[in-house]
Amino acid sequence: MTKRLELIASLIDEFDKVIDIGTDHAYLPIMLHQKNIKCLGTDIHQNALDSAYHNLLEYHLEKDIPLVLADGLKNLDVSNYNTLVIAGMGYNTIKHILEDKTKLKTINKIIVQSNNDYDKLRFFLNELDYTLKEEYIIKDKNHLYHIMKYLKGKEVLTKEEILFGKFNKDYLNYYEEYLLKLKKILKNIPNNHQEERKKIEEEISLLTKYLTNFSN
Ligand SMILES: C[S@@+](CC[C@H](N)C(=O)[O-])C[C@H]1O[C@@H](n2cnc3c(N)ncnc32)[C@H](O)[C@@H]1O
CATH class of the missing domain: 3.40.50.150 (Vaccinia Virus protein VP39)
Structure with a gap:
């Protein structure tokens, strides 16, 4: 099992x-x-x-x-x-x-x-x-x-809670890795794909805000 x-x-x-x-x-x-x-x-x-x-x-x-x-x-x-x-x-x-x-x-x-x-x-x-x-x-x-x-x-639920779940410091590593992954994804989206970039940028910004909870 x-x-x-x-x-x-x-x-x-x-x-x-x-x-x-x-x-x-x-x-x-x-x-x-x-x-x-x-x-x-x-x-x-x-x-x-x-x-x-x-x-x-x-x-x-x-x-x-x-x-x-x-x-x-x-x-x-x-x-x-x-x-x-x-x-x-x-x-x-x-x-x-x-x-x-x-x-x-x-x-x-x-x-x-x-x-x-x-x-x-x-x-x-x-x-x-x-x-x-x-x-x-x-x-x-x-x-x-x-x-x-x-x-x-x-x-x-807040938008961050819908996206990432309820704040739980046990999963800090997971979210830090996820943030790095999003940043890599953003790097690979061409500049003329504005919609796609905007969605990832917003997620990065919300996740960064969410992660500030961990340091407080
Ligand atoms: C990957 S298995 C997961 C088995 C088990 N629940 C687990 O977590 O180990 C997914 C199972 O869901 C069944 N399934 C898919 N759609 C379903 C539905 N609408 N109603 C009931 N069972 C469904 C599939 O036939 C399959 O046996």
């Missing part, structure tokens, strides 16, 4: 009732079962569920962990669950899964790990009236992952 999934599992509480959307290999439901936490695994692809079932058989958990074929929350009865995990997917897929707000009535916790577009994701979840409680940036097998824990509730 990976460091990334272990961190996700650590954000789930004892009494949470969890749906792992896009469970694939079902590693997360298996990890949660070891902590006595109930988890339903779903996936849009039958071959993913076949591999999940194969793993459940190996752990003798085929009777304890239900698996359902579904596109996101469509045709799923969510009413007995309070927590969603959506991990290892791109932003557009995550947005598609969460788009139907009527399905989220009982969901007070969402753990999300997108492969891209963290700023769009923070904006989207903010609009859905979830509060960003914790965000972790971890390295696992040479990949950086952002893992976010949301609880139900409105909050107002």
